[in-house]
Amino acid sequence: MGMTMTQKILSSHAGLPEVEAGQLIEADLDLVLGNDITTPVAISVMDGIDKDQVFDREKIALVMDHFIPNKDIKSAENCKTCRDFARKHDIKNYFDVGRMGIEHALLPESGLVTAGDCVIGADSHTCTYGALGAFSTGVGSTDMAAGMASGKAWFKVPSAIKFVLKNKPSKWVSGKDVILHIIGLIGVDGALYKSMEFCGDGAKALSMDDRFTIANMAIEAGGKNGIFPVDEKALAYLNSHGAKKGAIFEPDPDAAYDEVYEIDLSQLEPVVAFPHLPSNTKRVSEITDRITIDQAVIGSCTNGRISDLRVAAQVLKGKKVANGVRCIVIPATQKIYLEAMKEGLLEDFIEAGAIVSTPTCGPCLGGYMGILASGERCVSTTNRNFVGRMGAKDSEIYLASPAVAAASAVAGFITAP
Amino acid sequence: MEARGKVFKYGDNVDTDVIIPARYLAIQEKKELAAHAMEDIDKDFVNRVSPGDIMVAGKNFGCGSSREHAPLVIKEAGISCVIAETFARIFFRNAINIGLPILECPDAAKEIEAGDQVSVNFDTGEIINETKGKSYRGQPFPEFMQRIISSGGLVGYVNGRKDR
Numbered sequence: 106m107g108m109t110m111t112q113k114i115l116s117s118h119a120g121l122p123e124v125e126a127g128q129l130i131e132a133d134l135d136l137v138l139g140n141d142i143t144t145p146v147a148i149s150v151m152d153g154i155d156k157d158q159v160f161d162r163e164k165i166a167l168v169m170d171h172f173i174p175n176k177d178i179k180s181a182e183n184c185k186t187c188r189d190f191a192r193k194h195d196i197k198n199y200f201d202v203g204r205m206g207i208e209h210a211l212l213p214e215s216g217l218v219t220a221g222d223c224v225i226g227a228d229s230h231t232c233t234y235g236a237l238g239a240f241s242t243g244v245g246s247t248d249m250a251a252g253m254a255s256g257k258a259w260f261k262v263p264s265a266i267k268f269v270l271k272n273k274p275s276k277w278v279s280g281k282d283v284i285l286h287i288i289g290l291i292g293v294d295g296a297l298y299k300s301m302e303f304c305g306d307g308a309k310a311l312s313m314d315d316r317f318t319i320a321n322m323a324i325e326a327g328g329k330n331g332i333f334p335v336d337e338k339a340l341a342y343l344n345s346h347g348a349k350k351g352a353i354f355e356p357d358p359d360a361a362y363d364e365v366y367e368i369d370l371s372q373l374e375p376v377v378a379f380p381h382l383p384s385n386t387k388r389v390s391e392i393t394d395r396i397t398i399d400q401a402v403i404g405s406c407t408n409g410r411i412s413d414l415r416v417a418a419q420v421l422k423g424k425k426v427a428n429g430v431r432c433i434v435i436p437a438t439q440k441i442y443l444e445a446m447k448e449g450l451l452e453d454f455i456e457a458g459a460i461v462s463t464p465t466c467g468p469c470l471g472g473y474m475g476i477l478a479s480g481e482r483c484v485s486t487t488n489r490n491f492v493g494r495m496g497a498k499d500s501e502i503y504l505a506s507p508a509v510a511a512a513s514a515v516a517g518f519i520t521a522p
Numbered sequence: 523m524e525a526r527g528k529v530f531k532y533g534d535n536v537d538t539d540v541i542i543p544a545r546y547l548a549i550q551e552k553k554e555l556a557a558h559a560m561e562d563i564d565k566d567f568v569n570r571v572s573p574g575d576i577m578v579a580g581k582n583f584g585c586g587s588s589r590e591h592a593p594l595v596i597k598e599a600g601i602s603c604v605i606a607e608t609f610a611r612i613f614f615r616n617a618i619n620i621g622l623p624i625l626e627c628p629d630a631a632k633e634i635e636a637g638d639q640v641s642v643n644f645d646t647g648e649i650i651n652e653t654k655g656k657s658y659r660g661q662p663f664p665e666f667m668q669r670i671i672s673s674g675g676l677v678g679y680v681n682g683r684k685d686r
Contacts, residue, residue, distance in 0.1 A: 129666045142547050146590055149550075153677045172548060179548035229588040229612055245590035245616035251680045259666070293535055294582035298611050327582060329611055382535060470544040470587070489586060491539040493562040 107357025109265040110332050111300040114240040114354050118223040126264035126361075134164065135239075136217060137252040138226030140208055140466075141169040145186045146246035147227060151254060159194045160256030166198040166217055167191055168208040171466040173201075176473040206438025206464045209233035209321060209406035214438055219343055220335045220351030225249065225258050230406050230488065232323045236316035237343060238335035238353060243324060263329045265300035266291070267362040270307030272371035277522050279416070280315025281408055281486065281506035283368070284322040285376040289386030290366070297327035299363065302356065304334055307370040313342045314412040321407050322488055325383040375521040377484070378504035381492045389509060389521040396503070400483040401426075401514035402495075403507050404435025404462075405469045408486035411441050413507040418450040420511035420522050421457040427517030432459035433475045439464060459514070471495045477502075484513045523644045525602035525623065527575035530567060531636035534580035538592040538613065541584065547591060555591060556598035573600040576642065578634045580606065584613025593617040603642050605649060605660065607631040618667055619676040625649065625660035633658075 108116065108123060116124040118132035139147055144167055159165055167187055172180035184201070191199035198217060205211065209230050212218050218234045224241035225231065227249035234241035244258065252258050268287065288295070301323045303316075311319070316333050323331030333339070335353045343351060377392070379385040403409075403417045414436060426432040434454045436442035442464060445451050451461050467474030469487040477483055477496030483503070485495070490502035503519060512522040540562045542555065549555045560567040577596065583606035584592055593616045596604065604617070607628040617624045623644055630649045634640060638653040647660040663671065673679040 129664060142544075143588065143590070145550060150677060153681075155681045177548060179550075183548060183550070227588055227590075229586065231588075243588040243612050245588055245593075245612060245619060247590060247619035247676045248615060251619075251676050255680055259670075293585060294608060294610070297582065297608060324612075327585065327610060470539070472544060489537075489539065491537045491586060493543050494539045498562040 106361060107359035109300060109360045110302055110334070110354050110356045111240050111265060111330060112262055114221055114223060115260060115262055124262045126262055128262045129259060130262060131257050131259050132223050134225055134252050134256050134258055135222040136164050136166060136224045137249060138166045138168070138208060138212065138224065138228065138231060139249050140171050140228050141173060141180065141184050141187055142171045143227035143246045143249060145183045147249040147253065148186055148190050150247050150250035154250060154254045156254045159253045162195050163197045164256065165196050165253055166212060167196055168200045168211060169202065169205055170207050170464070171470065172472050173465060174463065204439065206440065207406045207409060207466055210410055210437035210441065213237060213317065214346055214440055216347035219348040220339065220353055222351065225252050229324045230321050232328065232330045233317055233321040233406060235320035235323065235330050235332035236313060237339055238333060238351065240330055240332065242330045263298055263300045264363050265302050266296055267365045268301060268303045269305040269365065269367045270303060271305055271367060271369045272307055273310045274370040274373055277375055277508045278373050279506045279508065280311060280318035282373055282376045283370060284319045285378050285383065285386050285504060286373055287368070288322065288326045288384045289376065291326055293325060293382055293384045294327040296323065298329055301326065301328045301331040303331065307368070308333055309336050312412060313338055314410045317410065318407055325488060375506060375509050377509060377519060378490055380490050380501040380503065383488070383490060383504060389519065392519060396519040397482065397517060398430055398484050398513055398519065399481040400475060400477065401430060401432045401510045402468050402475055402483060402485040402487060403510050404437060405466065405487040406437065407488045408507050409435055409437030409441065411444050413486065414441065414445045414450050417507040417511040418453040420508055421459060421515065422453040424457055424515045426458040426514045430514050430517055432514040433462060433468065434459050435462045435465060435467060437464055468495055484510050484519055486510050524641060525574060525576060526641040527572065527602060529634055529636055529638045529640050530571065530575060530577050531634065532563065532579040535582045535585055536579050537586035538584055538589050539586055541592040542589065542595045547589060552594060552598045556595040559595040559599045568599060571600050574602045575600060576640050577601050577604045578631055579604070580631060581608045583609050585610035588612045590616045590620060593620055593622045597622040605630055618670055621671065621675040627658050627660040630658035630660065
């Protein structure tokens with residue numbers, strides 16, 4: 106029987122001619138990732154492993170991004186633990202203040218992931234690299250530790266759901282609207298344990314940044330990974346970011362899919378996910394109540410890339426953030442920050458009354474840099490709107506695209522440009 | 523191996539942000555971390571839980587972030603087993619890797635109620651609701667995962683096969 110894209114990548118990394126859904130395999134890893142929250146736990150797990158060395162100092166990436174610049178003493182101690190570990194093992198890809206960015210924007214930008222790779226990361230949004238035609242998935246700290254020691258991980262080969270994307274989205278509709286629409290359609294466990302494979306002329310029409318956003322939120326539908334075919338745009342991205350030559354895998358024509366969805370991108374409208382689940386979606390045009398907001402966050406591994414900032418600046422330029430609204434813009438990496446500065450976007454944000462922060466995951470997971478008080482409401486380009494995610498347990502998060510977040514910041518209530 | 527205790531019951535999509543909110547993730551000490559387990563959906567949980575108690579929930583338990591702190595605080599709080607209709611995939615891996623027993627059993631997850639006295643036999647997958655006098659058969663682990671569990675988690679498993 107034919108294999109899906111994901112199954113082909115897994116079979117090649119397990120050294121098997123073919124694999125099938127449900128099979129348990131052990132695969133070789135091209136990269137093992139951790140951040141400042143998950144790595145300290147992995148380091149203490151590594152102390153229990155009878156192996157003093159990491160499997161390959163060049164195939165481990167440690168990115169300090171969640172609570173840094175250190176928000177308190179405990180987070181400073183955690184980063185110090187990571188820094189000492191990186192120094193001890195001479196980890197090549199260790200990213201700290203000044204060199205860092207949010208991991209899932211930073212790794213592709215740094216050319217550390219290429220097509221056909223098999224990557225695990227102790228961060229649930231590791232699935233982002235599917236945009237580059239890689240198999241990448243989130244794991245916990247123990248898996249990360251075992252991966253750092255052995256260069257291998259066990260997987261249950263997933264079945265897949267195919268999403269055939271057609272046509273082009275209209276002007277203010279982005280990758281975020283596409284993925285929120287899909288999560289609304291299939292639910293937060295609609296792709297549980299499965300791959301989400303995106304294809305069709307609509308997939309090709311999407312920018313790389315839109316593809317990163319879509320693959321990034323596969324986990325929000327319960328997916329093991331999200332993956333796109335490698336086309337000219339993906340190859341151009343890999344080349345221009347210095348990634349090594351990858352391997353291109355295409356699904357077999359007779360690959361089996363549990364379900365197939367056809368989505369006409371030209372029919373989509375801006376979508377917002379209401380509290381407290383990413384699947385609780387509504388089209389902005391369907392919202393009848395005036396949902397006033399206290400804060401707008403534009404950033405994160407989902408939507409902190411340069412094209413996201415360009416869209417937000419386009420909406421905010423020459424306007425003012427509404428009275429009583431705090432608008433927080435967070436470029437995802439130092440490079441994006443610099444690019445936004447050179448393009449004059451930072452000026453547009455600051456003139457509009459928004460603030461611009463150094464790259465950090467910060468408010469997305471309620472770390473710092475924009476925590477919500479009880480009863481407050483935030484429209485956010487981040488990826489989760491669970492109870493208490495951004496602060497007080499009775500605060501509310503509405504997930505949206507950068508265009509909707511920026512337009513809402515100006516209006517003072519949830520709206521689209 | 524067996525677990526026996528009273529049940530704490532939760533609904534669908536219990537996410538890792540409510541199991542252990544990110545505001546506590548800088549804490550490394552397990553006991554200190556576990557003092558905040560479940561507090562955003564059940565602030566009395568940590569005061570009412572006794573060693574051996576059992577957690578029962580609906581679909582997609584443990585969805586959201588990859589934080590291993592989530593199964594760790596549940597285990598540290600004294601829970602001996604989590605039964606759910608389904609588990610989110612990263613939580614599933616993490617629970618096995620750290621040695622928190624979990625069982626998927628939709629019927630048991632639907633019918634068992636808060637406060638019921640339940641026992642679980644991990645070898646047979648049998649779940650008995652002693653309060654209601656009803657038994658269920660949970661999904662047993664595949665052999666591969668049983669090997670990880672019998673090695674005391676992934677660390678023991680990796681150590682056991684280091685010469686390969």
